[in-house]
Amino acid sequence: xxxxxxxAERRIRVLVAKPGLDGHDRGVLVLARALRDSxxxxxxxxxxxxxxxxxxxxxxxxxxxxxxxxxxxxxxxxFPKVKRLLERMGGRDILVVGGGIIPEEDKPKxxxxxxxxxxxxxxxxxxxxxxxxxxxxxERWRD
Amino acid sequence: xxxxxxxxxWKRKSKGIVERRARLGDLYDRxxxxxxxxxxxxxxxxxxxxxxxKQRSESSGYQTASGIPVKALYVPSDIADAxxxxxxxxxxxxxxxxxxxxxxxxxxxxxxxFSGFGTPxxxxxxxxxxxxxxxxxLSVAFDMPTLYGYDCDHERAHGEVGRCGVNVSSLKxxxxxxxxxxLGTVSTSMxxxxxxxxxxxxxxxxxxxxxxxxxxxxxxxxxxxxxxxxAQKEWVYPPEAHLxxxxxxxxxxxxxxPLWNYISIxxxxxxxxxxxxxxxxxxxxxxxxxxxxxxxxxxxxxAEFAPRLSFFFNSxxxxxxxxxxxxxxxxxxxxxxREKYHVADPRSLLMRFHTQTSGASLTWQQPMNNIVxxxxxxxxxxxxxxxxxxxxxxxxxxxxxxEKAVQVALRTQQVIAEETGVPAVIDPLGGSYxxxxxxxxxxxxxxxxxxxxxxxxxxxxxxxxGYMQREIAENSYRLSRRVEEGKxxxxxxxxxxxxxRKPIETLKIDFRAQRRQVRRLAQVKKERxxxxxxxxxxxxxxxxEREPLNSIEPMMKAVMEYATLxxxxxxxxxxxxxxxxxxxx
Numbered sequence: 001x002x003x004x005x006x007x008a009e010r011r012i013r014v015l016v017a018k019p020g021l022d023g024h025d026r027g028v029l030v031l032a033r034a035l036r037d038s039x040x041x042x043x044x045x046x047x048x049x050x051x052x053x054x055x056x057x058x059x060x061x062x063x064x065x066x067x068x069x070x071x072x073x074x075x076x077x078x079f080p081k082v083k084r085l086l087e088r089m090g091g092r093d094i095l096v097v098g099g100g101i102i103p104e105e106d107k108p109k110x111x112x113x114x115x116x117x118x119x120x121x122x123x124x125x126x127x128x129x130x131x132x133x134x135x136x137x138x139e140r141w142r143d
Numbered sequence: 144x145x146x147x148x149x150x151x152x153w154k155r156k157s158k159g160i161v162e163r164r165a166r167l168g169d170l171y172d173r174x175x176x177x178x179x180x181x182x183x184x185x186x187x188x189x190x191x192x193x194x195x196x197k198q199r200s201e202s203s204g205y206q207t208a209s210g211i212p213v214k215a216l217y218v219p220s221d222i223a224d225a226x227x228x229x230x231x232x233x234x235x236x237x238x239x240x241x242x243x244x245x246x247x248x249x250x251x252x253x254x255x256x257f258s259g260f261g262t263p264x265x266x267x268x269x270x271x272x273x274x275x276x277x278x279x280x281l282s283v284a285f286d287m288p289t290l291y292g293y294d295c296d297h298e299r300a301h302g303e304v305g306r307c308g309v310n311v312s313s314l315k316x317x318x319x320x321x322x323x324x325x326l327g328t329v330s331t332s333m334x335x336x337x338x339x340x341x342x343x344x345x346x347x348x349x350x351x352x353x354x355x356x357x358x359x360x361x362x363x364x365x366x367x368x369x370x371x372x373x374a375q376k377e378w379v380y381p382p383e384a385h386l387x388x389x390x391x392x393x394x395x396x397x398x399x400x401p402l403w404n405y406i407s408i409x410x411x412x413x414x415x416x417x418x419x420x421x422x423x424x425x426x427x428x429x430x431x432x433x434x435x436x437x438x439x440x441x442x443x444x445x446a447e448f449a450p451r452l453s454f455f456f457n458s459x460x461x462x463x464x465x466x467x468x469x470x471x472x473x474x475x476x477x478x479x480x481r482e483k484y485h486v487a488d489p490r491s492l493l494m495r496f497h498t499q500t501s502g503a504s505l506t507w508q509q510p511m512n513n514i515v516x517x518x519x520x521x522x523x524x525x526x527x528x529x530x531x532x533x534x535x536x537x538x539x540x541x542x543x544x545x546e547k548a549v550q551v552a553l554r555t556q557q558v559i560a561e562e563t564g565v566p567a568v569i570d571p572l573g574g575s576y577x578x579x580x581x582x583x584x585x586x587x588x589x590x591x592x593x594x595x596x597x598x599x600x601x602x603x604x605x606x607x608x609g610y611m612q613r614e615i616a617e618n619s620y621r622l623s624r625r626v627e628e629g630k631x632x633x634x635x636x637x638x639x640x641x642x643x644r645k646p647i648e649t650l651k652i653d654f655r656a657q658r659r660q661v662r663r664l665a666q667v668k669k670e671r672x673x674x675x676x677x678x679x680x681x682x683x684x685x686x687x688e689r690e691p692l693n694s695i696e697p698m699m700k701a702v703m704e705y706a707t708l709x710x711x712x713x714x715x716x717x718x719x720x721x722x723x724x725x726x727x728x
Contacts (some may be wrong), residue, residue, distance in 0.1 A: 020302075021288060021290070021291045021293070023375050023376030023377045024375075025376060025727075026416050026503070026619050029616045029619065029728050030616075030620050030623045033616075033728060034620075034638070036728075044727075044728050046726075047724060048291075071307075072287045072308055073303070073307050073543075074302040075307030076302065077301060077302025101540075101541070103649060120507055120540075121505075121507040122507035122508050122540075122636070122692060124627060125623060125627055126627065
């Protein structure tokens with residue numbers, strides 16, 4: 001069987017999580033459904049996990065991507081923490097994307113750590129889904 | 144509604160509205176109504192259709208934001224079933240027209256801007272600024288650690304202190320927030336739920352130090368835990384435990400703080416979480432009935448506690464549907480309290496409510512347009528008869544608002560109050576064929592939901608099964624898809640979008656807030672009488688463990704000994720445990 005067909009059949013596994021004290025789950029629930037509707041396997045962390053719990057879940061569930069959302073202004077501490085913990089727990093190759101209310105000036109720093117997307121209230125679902133798909137295909141399935 | 148199920152009342156009410164449509168109310172005579180029915184049919188079939196055909200305009204498919212189908216025109220025959228007693232007069236049952244006989248002629252709505260960020264000092268400064276600008280009531284926002292009952296030095300508070308509200312870890316912080324603000328004369332609303340009892344004690348504590356007795360304090364804590372499980376999701380304990388503390392607060396305040404509104408039953412967050420107007424109306428009122436049952440369970444008389452329950456609604460962009468929602472809410476509340484809960488005292492039947500314009504309606508793109516959105520939403524709230532109002536700032540899809548943005552938002556209310564003439568006439572849309580028809584539609588849909596919630600075993604069981612949470616998630620996904628597919632237009636997003644996206648000036652929160660707060664907390668712990676604080680916390684534990692002991696008095700003692708918010712809430716965690724919500728997606 002040609003390799004391309006194999007790739008097409010493989011489903012992207014995503015963990016969607018809010019790694020902080022933040023109950024604003026409208027966006028994350030919509031996103032979980034949109035990712036699922038686009039054909040991905042979606043795991044939702046449930047509310048109020050710590051960064052440790054999110055990283056542990058991502059490694060245990062062997063996901064391709066962790067999609068983080070925070071609207072409480074704690075993204076500069078919580079997102080990098082998840083990223084660092086993933087590396088420590090053996091999930092170095094798990095991709096991290098993020099979103100929420102993220103000021104422009106915070107973006108370069110997060111991006112330099114490999115946390116991309118950084119979507120906000122102005123982003124469309126299509127844009128987010130596409131970003132996740134594109135990164136997985138480029139960075140995880142490149143062979 | 145709270146714990147039981149199988150109540151036939153709800154079904155009877157929704158059926159009653161449907162059946163009534165066939166009859167004729169007392170305002171019209173049969174001949175005149177028949178003439179209008181015939182006239183409008185002719186108009187629709189000839190004049191309207193002909194023009195619509197020429198313009199190729201859509202003749203069907205129009206609906207409100209909640210999905211209620213609407214016609215192009217409403218005429219007297221659409222509301223011919225109503226008796227005037229269902230509409231009545233302001234200040235008279237069923238209060239459809241308004242809760243006060245004079246409404247805004249007697250007193251304008253309270254302009255209450257929700258604010259709080261950073262350290263208690265930052266917030267104290269902002270509150271004073273708003274009072275200087277003519278704001279008439281205070282409203283304090285707390286940060287996430289405070290809302291979830293963690294002190295600023297807790298591991299889970301890391302990075303979150305002062306980020307989206309002010310941090311309060313002990314009485315000391317509250318002393319700073321209200322420094323120089325006379326608590327005997329202002330009214331203060333505090334958006335706090337899980338630790339609402341602790342914050343009430345702290346507020347009373349600050350007042351005591353200012354020499355103001357608790358019975359004179361005017362203000363509101365949200366303390367609406369039911370909607371936390373449904374929508375805002377800021378809980379600590381399992382539902383029963385939180386309800387028990389709310390019950391303690393009701394009993395305590397009824398006796399000791401008679402002017403304190405101890406529950407603000409909130410639809411705001413239900414709506415922001417993605418519900419429709421109908422769902423906001425239905426779930427909020429269902430919660431309200433739940434609290435009525437909780438008060439009765441505690442042995443309080445309705446006349447003692449019902450007047451202390453107030454409401455908090457959202458106002459968003461479907462102008463007429465929002466107005467109909469406010470009107471329907473008043474009529475349902477008064478009717479159900481009288482019919483089902485046999486409440487006679489007129490003051491107990493009044494639904495007084497605060498309104499906030501919708502944060503979710505604000506767009507990140509072309510943010511100045513948000514001033515226009517907020518204006519429309521604020522006007523709907525005023526036409527709906529709100530008692531107080533918060534208007535959002537245009538920059539809030541970007542960050543917490545700057546001083547300048549907050550000032551424009553406050554001025555928006557002042558322009559409506561001073562320049563439009565709207566406050567002069569009470570419920571000016573009353574009698575509009577469309578608004579009256581829509582008000583009744585909203586009521587019918589709400590009663591259907593009450594029946595469904597009741598059939599699911601009452602609110603508590605419905606919450607535990609995730610029924611309302613899933614209904615909201617479903618609707619929010621529907622709304623997102625509609626915008627994504629261009630079925631609902633949003634200016635700057637899917638209509639009239641521009642490529643250029645210039646960043647706007649936003650408020651920066653000082654990262655040093657956390658360090659300052661942690662330092663102050665350490666100081667408080669050093670200076671307090673440790674053993675006395677310990678003993679007071681033990682008192683709280685004893686009360687928590689032994690229902691029906693009331694936990695508020697011991698909490699008051701603990702607060703006055705500078706036991707911290709985190710310490711008090713932690714006692715509850717140890718006694719009651721914590722909560723994990725059912726699977727929603």
